[in-house]
Amino acid sequence: MYRFLLTPRWLGYLALTLVAAAVMVFLGNWQLDRYRARTAVNERIDAGATMSPAPLRDALPAPSGGPGGTGPAPVERVTWTKVTATGRYDTANVVLVRGRTVDNEVGFEVLTPLVLADGTAVLVDRGWIPVAPGAGATAQPSVPAVPAGDVTVTGRVVPSENGGTVGRRDGKLETRRISVTRIAKQLPYPVAGGYVLLDEQTPAADPAFRAVPIGHTNNWQNFGYVVQWWIFAAMSLVGYGWVARREARRLANLDGPRQPLDRAAEPAPATPA
Incomplete structure (x- = not known):
């Protein structure tokens, strides 16, 4: 049923989806690093207000x-x-x-x-x-x-x-x-x-x-970007699976068993005069 996934076209779709998801995960990790760095700055600002x-x-x-x-x-x-x-x-x-x-x-x-x-x-x-x-x-x-x-x-x-x-x-x-x-x-x-x-x-x-x-850095903006990029990565994989499943159903309908002809509906042969 899913043998079509091994065709060159669908393998190309898979490769493109995996690359896009990997890029989105990378961008999410990069924003996570920025969130951690900005959080550290805010913590130093707060500590500096009370330290000797x-x-x-x-x-x-x-x-x-x-x-x-x-x-x-x-x-x-x-x-x-x-x-x-x-x-x-x-x-x-x-x-x-x-x-x-x-x-x-x-x-x-x-x-x-x-x-x-x-x-x-x-x-x-x-x-x-x-x-x-x-x-x-x-x-x-x-x-x-x-x-x-x-x-x-x-x-x-x-x-x-x-x-x-x-x-x-x-x-x-x-x-x-x-x-x-x-x-x-x-x-x-x-x-x-x-x-x-x-x-x-x-x-x-x-x-x-x-x-x-x-001013404190807006670290929560970076955290929002983290969630956004990771959701996009998950959506790209889910989207590939949804499209593949829809294609499998379409092919199953095309290749399904043919219905037998209804003999009663066939015209009767002509009687010789």
């Missing part, structure tokens, strides 16, 4: 080399964890990061290098400032002055972003992306490979700064 801060060097090793160099990027397990460091802000190299949105309002994030006792520095994201009322989205805001003398900061370790160019406008460095390696090339000292998103500061930060919110 660790010394900066536990998460961001000291950079080696001369001015403009950067240290190694933070390993995944320390991103979004809380650290603390003490140093002096470099007011001559404030970095404005334009086009950043908080509560649907466009403004600037303000990064300032914190120069440590060993002569290296770490970029500190001091917070967000809106553009001046009536000014354009690229108009530089008035940046509050930094405290004089030693400053102790506590914040989250954030990995460098990719892309963006860094230039100087009106005496301040400006960029669209927080690319630590590109910003470091504009600075006269080596810089840590990640930056610190400020939570607390001693002396206290200026109230003009608004805290940059830390």
Whole structure:
């Protein structure tokens, strides 16, 4: 009954179905890996909110080399964890990061290098400032002055972003992306490979700064894709079986036994005159 499945055409259908199902399972597994990675990020964000801060060097090793160099990027397990460091802000190299949105309002994030006792520095994201009322989205805001003398900061370790160019406008460095390696090339000292998103500061930060919110990743979207791809894979196999069964029934009807003729319905032979 199912011997037709061994014909070249149906073997081709089977091969195509198996390949499609395998691709869908692979895509589901890939989304599962992304779900697990994003879940780990969310767990680190939540843990960082309550953990005691660790010394900066536990998460961001000291950079080696001369001015403009950067240290190694933070390993995944320390991103979004809380650290603390003490140093002096470099007011001559404030970095404005334009086009950043908080509560649907466009403004600037303000990064300032914190120069440590060993002569290296770490970029500190001091917070967000809106553009001046009536000014354009690229108009530089008035940046509050930094405290004089030693400053102790506590914040989250954030990995460098990719892309963006860094230039100087009106005496301040400006960029669209927080690319630590590109910003470091504009600075006269080596810089840590990640930056610190400020939570607390001693002396206290200026109230003009608004805290940059830390958003959780949408890991459940990836989990939904996992279920979707695996269901599609199962549907492709079930669909092949359904089509094969329908074809088997069609062939069975074509090859079934013929019904005998009804003799009573046949015309009587003609009687000779």
